[in-house]
Amino acid sequence: MRLSATLILAAGVVAVLATATAATPSADLEEVLRAIPDPSHGARLFETCAQCHGPRGGGLPSGWVPEIAGQHAHFLAKELVDYRHHARWDDRMEKVAGRHLLATPQDIADVVAFVGSMAPSLQSMIGNGTWVDRGSRLYQARCRSCHGAGGEGSDARLVPRVAGQQSEYLLRQLHDTVDGRRPNMERVHVRLLSTLGMEELEGLADFMARLPPGPRGERTAATGAAPRM
Numbered sequence: 001m002r003l004s005a006t007l008i009l010a011a012g013v014v015a016v017l018a019t020a021t022a023a024t025p026s027a028d029l030e031e032v033l034r035a036i037p038d039p040s041h042g043a044r045l046f047e048t049c050a051q052c053h054g055p056r057g058g059g060l061p062s063g064w065v066p067e068i069a070g071q072h073a074h075f076l077a078k079e080l081v082d083y084r085h086h087a088r089w090d091d092r093m094e095k096v097a098g099r100h101l102l103a104t105p106q107d108i109a110d111v112v113a114f115v116g117s118m119a120p121s122l123q124s125m126i127g128n129g130t131w132v133d134r135g136s137r138l139y140q141a142r143c144r145s146c147h148g149a150g151g152e153g154s155d156a157r158l159v160p161r162v163a164g165q166q167s168e169y170l171l172r173q174l175h176d177t178v179d180g181r182r183p184n185m186e187r188v189h190v191r192l193l194s195t196l197g198m199e200e201l202e203g204l205a206d207f208m209a210r211l212p213p214g215p216r217g218e219r220t221a222a223t224g225a226a227p228r229m
Helices: 002-022 025-034 039-053 073-084 091-097 105-117 132-142 167-178 187-193 198-210
Strands: none
Touching: 025 073, 025 105, 039 091, 039 105, 073 091, 073 105, 132 198, 167 187, 167 198
């Protein structure tokens, strides 16, 4: 009798684990977006994020860590869910977004709400300006229709704000997209970027980094100088 009860309990545990594992990225994201966020709890969770992204969410000018302060919460939620399901690759972020730190969809909802409420940094690194005019023309032709005239993106459409992002980070993401290292990137991005050369990709990243980050931040015009680090 005891053996039967043990087997039944074990089968139940396996079933629960199988159900959790089988959850799709879209189902997880829907659960995150349905949650009512608690930014105060998100602030406590962000203490771990701050170890890499910085206490103000400004990232690093080296390009390995992006600015996340003021980024659209819905877009951040999608990226965290994608990291959790290995639909986007980065060893550090896959661990952070995994259930060890962000154990539940509610945790994701809380931390992205807090991060989205932070003021964008004014200290993002820009490029050297050599190809920024070419980048401006490319942005108008290939990026503006989705990311917006000012690079503001859209929370409702899960389109990230690219304005004021670290230039080196943007450049790395452009290369990763072309080279297939961003599996969650829509195919249209690959199609739009795959024909561009090095100078054009550098110019595009430089131009986006120079765009003013939003109403809570101030920066000179896109073709002018921005603060350097």
